Amino acid sequence: MATGLKDVLPEVPGLAEHWGHGVVHCPYCHGWEVRDEPIGILATGAASIGHALLFRQLTEDLTYFTHGTELDEDSRARFAARGIRVIDTPVTEVVSDEDGALAGVRLADGQVVARRVLAVAPQMQARTHGLEGLGLPVQDLPTGRTFASGIDGTTEVPGVWVAGNVTDPVAQVGASAAAGALAGIDINKVLAVADTDAALQGIAEGSPQGATGRS
Numbered sequence: 001m002a003t004g005l006k007d008v009l010p011e012v013p014g015l016a017e018h019w020g021h022g023v024v025h026c027p028y029c030h031g032w033e034v035r036d037e038p039i040g041i042l043a044t045g046a047a048s049i050g051h052a053l054l055f056r057q058l059t060e061d062l063t064y065f066t067h068g069t070e071l072d073e074d075s076r077a078r079f080a081a082r083g084i085r086v087i088d089t090p091v092t093e094v095v096s097d098e099d100g101a102l103a104g105v106r107l108a109d110g111q112v113v114a115r116r117v118l119a120v121a122p123q124m125q126a127r128t129h130g131l132e133g134l135g136l137p138v139q140d141l142p143t144g145r146t147f148a149s150g151i152d153g154t155t156e157v158p159g160v161w162v163a164g165n166v167t168d169p170v171a172q173v174g175a176s177a178a179a180g181a182l183a184g185i186d187i188n189k190v191l192a193v194a195d196t197d198a199a200l201q202g203i204a205e206g207s208p209q210g211a212t213g214r215s
């Protein structure tokens with residue numbers, strides 16, 4: 001199973017259509033492209049505080065929209081020390097320019113704050129839908145519920161391996177592909193043993209196919 005995950009964004013009108021372009025989540029994926037731009041952090045919870053510090057490495061023009069989330073005094077002081085502006089008025093809409101690019105956010109008081117990029121820490125939901133019948137055990141991680149896996153993507157269900165974001169939400173492409181390779185190697189080992197077991201059984205039963213049988 002390598003069904004990945006779904007990024008669930010806050011329900012702010014105009015936000016979703018910019019996903020992966022003007023709306024980003026990962027400083028390592030998008031950092032180069034958004035460097036030195038006016039960036040806004042649309043907070044979704046405590047994880048957004050660390051997120052802001054990462055994006056601050058990429059731009060000196062960073063605004064943190066608390067958007068109903070808590071921001072403690074210590075974090076406010078740390079943000080002030082790094083020149084990160086904080087806005088507590090809720091965001092009601094993401095505004096686009098005439099070319100369709102992200103232009104800013106509209107606040108509940110009607111003010112528009114110009115931004116070229118919004119960084120959002122989405123809620124990550126492993127794509128387990130439709131796979132419930134397999135009976136795979138799940139695990140609750142701080143980043144959300146995923147399929148539980150052992151070494152090399154093994155699971156408690158014989159014949160099912162898992163790899164990538166469906167078991168590890170923070171795995172990027174390299175780690176996901178590596179997990180798939182490790183699972184593939186383990187699957188191949190299991191098949192090689194199964195072929196050998198079948199061959200041995202065939203010989204024991206006097207079958208001429210025994211030595212060449214394949215799983």
Ligand SMILES: Cc1cc2nc3c(=O)[nH]c(=O)nc-3n(C[C@H](O)[C@H](O)[C@H](O)COP(=O)(O)OP(=O)(O)OC[C@H]3O[C@@H](n4cnc5c(N)ncnc54)[C@H](O)[C@@H]3O)c2cc1C
Pocket residue numbers: 002003004005007019020026028029030127129130163164165166170171172173174176
């Ligand atoms: C906007 C964005 C930018 C990113 N940029 C980078 C980057 O620059 N570098 C980087 O390393 N990582 C980046 N990532 C993260 C990267 O996309 C993931 O780490 C990677 O795709 C995880 O691979 P995966 O195979 O686990 O899942 P996915 O790539 O999500 O693949 C899962 C596949 O399974 C399919 N699927 C789902 N359910 C079913 C089903 N029931 N039956 C059949 N098929 C199904 C899906 O359609 C999908 O094709 C980015 C992510 C996002 C959202």
